[in-house]
Structure formats: C-alpha cells, structure tokens
Amino acid sequence: MTETTVSAPLAADGRIETAVQRMRRHRRLVLALRLAVLVVLIGGWEFGVRLGVIDPFFFGQPSGIVTKLIDWTENGTSIGPLWMQIWVTIYEAGAGFLIGSAMGILCGIALGRNQLLSDVFSIYIKVANSIPRVVLGSIFIVALGLGAASKIALAVVMVFFVVFANAFQGVREADKNLIANARILGASNWQMTRAVVLPSALSWILASLHVSFGFALVGAIVGEFLGAREGMGLLIATAQGSFDSNGVFAAMIVIAIVALLAEWILTVIENRLLTWRPDTTVNE
Amino acid sequence: MTAIASPSAVALKNVARRFVTPSGDVLSALEDFDLTIAPGEFMAVVGPTGCGKSTTLGLIAGLARPQGGEVTLFDSPVTGVDRRVGFVFQQDAVFPWRDVLGNVMAGPLFRGVPKDKAETEARDWITRVGLKGFEHHHPHQLSGGMRKRVALAQTFINNPQVLLMDEPFSALDVQTRELMQEELLQLWAQAKSAVLFVTHDLDEAILLADRVAVLTTRPARVKSVHTIDLPRPRDVATLRYDERFIAIARKISDDLREEVLRARAGH
Numbered sequence: 001m002t003e004t005t006v007s008a009p010l011a012a013d014g015r016i017e018t019a020v021q022r023m024r025r026h027r028r029l030v031l032a033l034r035l036a037v038l039v040v041l042i043g044g045w046e047f048g049v050r051l052g053v054i055d056p057f058f059f060g061q062p063s064g065i066v067t068k069l070i071d072w073t074e075n076g077t078s079i080g081p082l083w084m085q086i087w088v089t090i091y092e093a094g095a096g097f098l099i100g101s102a103m104g105i106l107c108g109i110a111l112g113r114n115q116l117l118s119d120v121f122s123i124y125i126k127v128a129n130s131i132p133r134v135v136l137g138s139i140f141i142v143a144l145g146l147g148a149a150s151k152i153a154l155a156v157v158m159v160f161f162v163v164f165a166n167a168f169q170g171v172r173e174a175d176k177n178l179i180a181n182a183r184i185l186g187a188s189n190w191q192m193t194r195a196v197v198l199p200s201a202l203s204w205i206l207a208s209l210h211v212s213f214g215f216a217l218v219g220a221i222v223g224e225f226l227g228a229r230e231g232m233g234l235l236i237a238t239a240q241g242s243f244d245s246n247g248v249f250a251a252m253i254v255i256a257i258v259a260l261l262a263e264w265i266l267t268v269i270e271n272r273l274l275t276w277r278p279d280t281t282v283n284e
Numbered sequence: 285m286t287a288i289a290s291p292s293a294v295a296l297k298n299v300a301r302r303f304v305t306p307s308g309d310v311l312s313a314l315e316d317f318d319l320t321i322a323p324g325e326f327m328a329v330v331g332p333t334g335c336g337k338s339t340t341l342g343l344i345a346g347l348a349r350p351q352g353g354e355v356t357l358f359d360s361p362v363t364g365v366d367r368r369v370g371f372v373f374q375q376d377a378v379f380p381w382r383d384v385l386g387n388v389m390a391g392p393l394f395r396g397v398p399k400d401k402a403e404t405e406a407r408d409w410i411t412r413v414g415l416k417g418f419e420h421h422h423p424h425q426l427s428g429g430m431r432k433r434v435a436l437a438q439t440f441i442n443n444p445q446v447l448l449m450d451e452p453f454s455a456l457d458v459q460t461r462e463l464m465q466e467e468l469l470q471l472w473a474q475a476k477s478a479v480l481f482v483t484h485d486l487d488e489a490i491l492l493a494d495r496v497a498v499l500t501t502r503p504a505r506v507k508s509v510h511t512i513d514l515p516r517p518r519d520v521a522t523l524r525y526d527e528r529f530i531a532i533a534r535k536i537s538d539d540l541r542e543e544v545l546r547a548r549a550g551h
Contacts, residue, residue, distance in 0.1 A: 180347055181377035183365050185442065186394035195390065199381040276381040276422045 057245065064246040065253070072250065077235055082254075089220050089232040090258060092148050096155020097216035101163045103156070104212075105205055108167025112201070113193060118168075125164070133157045134222050141227045151228070155219030159212040166208035170201025203277065206270045213262045217255065293358060293446050293478035294321040294344055300352035300503075301339050313339045315503035317353065323445070326472060326479045328489035330540055331499030332547035337482040338374075340504070341448045344480065345371050357446060367395070370444030370477070372452040378423050378434050384410060385419040387434050391442040409437040413467065429460035433467070440471055447472070449481045453488070465492060466520045473517070486540060490532055491520050498539045501547035510536050 042062050048054035049061045056064065072082040079085065111118040137154045144150035174197050182196045224233025232251055239247025299317040302310050313336035321327045331337055342348040343355050346365040355362045357369070378387045388409055392402035410419055413433040423431050432452065439447065453461045469492060472479060483489050489496045490512055498507045512532060514523065523529050 175377075177373050177375050177377040178379060180345075181371065181373060182379075182390070182394070183347070184345055184369060184371040185391040185438065186365075186367060187390075188394070191394050195394075196379065199379070202381075276383075276424070 057243065060245040060249045065249045068244075068246045068250040069253070078238055079234055080230060085230055085232050085235050086254060086258065088148070088230045089217070089224065089255070092151040092220035092223070092231065093155055093213070093216040095148070096152045096219055097159055097213050099152065100156040100159030100216065101205075101209055101212060104160045104163025104208075105167045107160075108164045108169075108205075109171055109193065109197065109201065112168045112171025113189075113197065125161075129161050129165075133161075134219075137219075137223050137226045140223065146227050146229055151220045151223030151231070151233075154223040155216040158215040158219035162212045162215060163205065163208045166204045167201055170204030171197050173204070174200040203274060206266075206273065209270075210263065210266055213266065214259060217259055217262075221255065291323060291359065292320045292356070293323040293325070294480060295319070295356045295359070296340070296343070296353065297356075298353035299340075299343065299350045299355060301336070301343060301348065302351050312503035314343075314350070314505075316505055319497060319506055321446075321478045321480060323358075323478050324476045326481065326492060326494045328481045328483060328493035328496045329499060330483060330486050330489050330496060330536075331504060332501050332540075332544045333484060335499050335502050335543075335547065336504035337499060338450050341371070341450050341480065341482060344446070345369050345448055366446075367442075368445040370439040370442055370447045372432075372435050372439050372447070372449045374451040374454060376423065376428075376431050376435070378431055378438065380423050383420045383422050384415055384426070384434055387423070388437045388441055391438060395442070405441055406437075409441045412471070413437045427460075428456055429464060432456065432464055436464075436468065436471065440475060443475070443477075445477050447475075447477045447479045449479065451483050452481075454484070461488075462520050468492070469516075469518065469520070486533060486537055487524055490514075490529060490536070491518060491523055496536060498536060498543065501543050507543060508536075508539055510539075 045054065045059075046062045049056045049059075076082060077085060111121060134154075136157055137150070140150040140153040144153055178196050178200065179192065182192050187195060220231070221233035221236070224231035225237050228234045232255055236248055236251045239245075239251060296317050296319045299314055300312070301314040301317075302312045305311050317340070319327075319329075319340075329337055329340070339348070343350055344357070344362065346362050346369070357366055379390065382390065385403070385406055388406040389399075389402045392405060393399065397405070407419065410416060413436055415430060415433055415437070418426065418430065423434065426434070435452070453464050456464060465488065479493075481489070481492060486496075493512055495509055495511050497509045499505065500507045510532065514526070514528060514532075
C-alpha cells in the first residue's frame, strides 16, 4: 500500500483533496435527495388532492395550508393575531419548562445525594410518574382557571419527571474515584455537589432538556385544548371545530417551527456548557 | 528491631476489614494487619492481585472504617478524611471539566485558600511538574503521563504529610513510568512526606522505597518487611541493573511468588 510512503507529500495531498471533494459531493447529494423527498411528498399530496384521490376536507391541501398561513399572518386568526397565539403558547411552555426543569434538577440532585430522602420518596415518585399526566390538565383548569397558570402547571408536571429522572441518574453515575479524590482534596459536601456531582450530571441533565421542551409544548397545547382563551392549542381546537383541516395543519407547522427553534437554542447552550467534553465538537 | 515508642506517621494495629457480599457471605479483606510507617519514610506494599492493598489505603485515607483494630495518623486515630493525607489514584481522578490550572487549584480552594493565592501556588506546581504552557488545557487534551503529572501537582499542592499512592503509574507505558518515578522521587525528597506506595510491580517498589512490605493472599496480612538499603538519590534508569538491586529483588520475589501461587491455588 502507498500509505507507508512518507516521501510523497504531493500524492498524499492529492488523496486528501479527493477525499474532501468526495465528502462535499456526498453532502450535496444528501441535500438534493432530502429536497427530492420533500417535493415528492408535498407534490404527491397536492396532486392527489387535485386529481381527486385525496379528500381535502379530511386531509387538507398543501396550497390551502400555505394560503391559510398567509391569511393568518396578514389578517389574523379567528381568535386574534397569529403572533399573539404563538407568544402565549411559547410563554406557557417556556415558563413551564424553566420551572419544571429547575424543580427536576433540584429534586434529582437532592435525592441523588441523600440516601434517606431517596429511600423515602422514590416510591411516591414512581407512583406519580405512572399516572398519565395529561389527565392532570383537567384538574389544573378547574383549580387555576382558563389563564396561563393552568397550562404552565401542566407543562411543569410534564417536564419535571423527565428532568428529575435524568438528574437523579446523573448524580448516581458520578465517578466514585472523582468523588473520593475531591473528598481527600478537602471538599465539603456542598463543594462536592457543586464541583463534582453537578458537572458530571450535567450531560445527563442537558440530554433530558432536549426531550422535555417538547413535553412542555405538549403540556401547554393540551392545556389550551382543554380550555383557554388564546394560544396555539385553542387555534387548533377552533379549526377542528369548524372542520378546517388546513387550519390544523397550518397550526401544526407553526408549532413545529417553534419546537425546532427551541431545540437549536438548547443545542447551542449545551455545546457552550460542555466544551470540556472531547466529543462535542466532532458531533454535528 | 525498632523501638515501640518511636513516632509513626501511619500505624495499623491488628486491623480487620470485612465485606458482606451480595450473597450474604462475609469476605475478609484484611485480618490482623500490622504496619507502621515513620514520618518521611517511603514504604512500598506489594502483594498478589486483589489481596486488599487498595483497601488498606482507603482505611488510612478515612474513606472506610475498619471492623477491628486501630488505624492512626501521627498517633491519633483516623475518624474521617484527614487534611494531612494526599491520595494519588490508579485511574484518572482529575476533574475532566476543569482545565489543568483549575484541577491543581481545586485542593487549596476546597480548603478555603483565597483564589489569587491558590492560583499563584497552582502555577508554581504546574511549572514544577513540567506542565507550564498547558494551564488551560483540559484533561482529554493531555496524554496519560501528563494527566498523572496533573494528579501529582493536585496532591502535592496540599502539602500532604502522608501520601497514599494506589498503583499510580500502572496505566503508563514503560518509558513514561520511569520518568514519573524519577519525578516522584524528586518531589518526595522536597516534600519529605511519609509515603505508602501500593504496586504490583516489585521492581518499582524496590526502586522507590525505603522499605517494602509483602502481603499475603486474602485475607491480607503483612508477610514480611524488607529494608532496601540502596543509597539515595537513586537513578531509576540504571539502578535496576545494579547487583545489589538484583540481589534484593531475588530475595523479595521468592517471598512474593509463594503468595501469588497460594492465591492462584485458592481460586
């Protein structure tokens, strides 16, 4: 093999060049194919409707969805301006996400660090976790009313358990050697939590945050389904009530964009926080 | 024969340490264990694998309690993690999320030293272990030998009077290990701490130590203690070819081999 020839830098350069080119070509191909899949799916849907194979009454129509979105942005929705609905849902999901994950991290670390606490409470957390939490939405609406509070509460409940479970596990998985080392170096319990336990649990916690923003969004939207005066969930419920399937799809797209944006922000934060990890830059 | 009244940095008297296995049996790691280390003395401990060498270190460090007997540091019983003790682990125990400077500073900061003073000290130690210029590298960017240097600096910065080392160089390649052994001897000559160095490598034990203790197979006792009267400073690279070294090694290795064979027969 020529791989062993050290005295041929030109040839090696040439090989690297082609490798780079091949990679670029591959990337372009993937991009083109992705676009093609999208065009085929959306185009097939649109043509299916036009040819009468798909009933737009039930399944909507891409052009109809686009028209709907334009109409909403220009003239507002039936329940008020579109940006207002988006903002309300983001606010509810965001607040629920922040409160829920803060509570989850605190409880996870407290129970992970304290054997007695975890022995006492683990059974209750297991039970609470097995309840379908969406059902709690009805109780929150009754107790907290139609405003944002009931949706935030539901989002908190949705987020809490995921983050809690991960924070707890992350604390338990902290390297025993690192803990012993920190103790001998002179760390107090609090210093240990801050300097060893929290950083080692951080990658677990951040992983759970990705999933849980999605859950917060579900909590907010289901809450709005169940009873609200504004928000994307109410917009979907209204569209459903008037058999407007394009409206449902349009709202879905808006929500998907919100979720993707949140995911992107979380990834940026994660990479910022975990620079010490050897594999973060390789990813992507 | 040493006088009983002589001061000791570390003393284990009739120490027993037992574990309950998941199946409910009692496993005895140490039984009637006696060992004394004088202040400033370098003691190495060799023994068959899994005989309880690391357990001994854990007891002295205050990470675990004995079920019987007494462990003392400078003649007072060990009741918890003691500030006079330093510990270098077999595996990497440096904090992966802190850079070299942060790792070396950790001990003084935990112990309440002001930040700027801790940083000055840490920079001094980083220079002493030859890592100048790497202050802001993270552990995953360093080689195994460099990470060990960080661990040494992290430990020595606390000025330990008793230094416990659990096969610290076993994961390194031969050349790096030799360099680290030399470096350790230099650091120790300045720090003058009592060292308990656990290893499975008899050559390493003889090269470094004033005395070498051979442990029996589980439950571990001290089988014999050999005084290594090789002059210091020692040259790690050439000493192993010295006749006196070879004579000592032959004597101790007979002792050790007996235990290794017994350990194997016991399985």
